[in-house]
Amino acid sequence: MAALDLLGRRWSLRIIWELRDAPVGFREMQARCGGMSPTVLSTRLKELEAAKIIATDEDRRWCLTATGQDLIKAFGPLHTWAERWAEEF
Template sequence: MHDDLRPLCERFLTAAELLGRRWTGIILRILLDGPCRFGELTERIGGISERVLSERLKELEAEGVIERHVDPGPPIRSEYRLTQKGQAFWKVFHELGQWAEQWADVKPTPKPEVKPAGRDAKKGADAKSARAAPRKRKTA
């Protein structure tokens, strides 16, 4: 690698590491729409644990990408919003969205299995219990 490219590559790697962490991109994309409270982020993202969301928000705050604004209330509320540094990501996300529209293949989501109700549900439960392995008897 050429020495004159080294600072550029290190900066690129730093940015790629920041955005490459799981959930970080979606958190930033949601905050591009405006400030959100912790619970709103959890609900909008879906599938993220509160612990991981908290970690990501702290990382982004430490990087100066987001800020936490606390409203003393009552009740005390806090919300997260992008800083100027964070808002500068809009071009990145816009271009990524354009690329995704043209090139990203999305696999269809499998339809959830519908479980029978009423009498049929009981038959299904009976069939499952009939398939269960017989219990071993204790011998003296």
């Protein structure tokens, strides 16, 4: 599965973004992403886990793997650009 295909799926980037600071459990993730059905959340989590971007910790919460943390670092320039762009509006 190509990275852009996976990351382009609805909610994938949001899930990764929500995990940037700390592990998050299933219910908390669903609450943070209001409007996402449990079925879609479960599917996206499984896809991201299969891609080794996320994993579960000892408390069964979702967290970023080293690969996922590298992905967050790659978002840095895009985030900076998006903030500048948003200021224009």
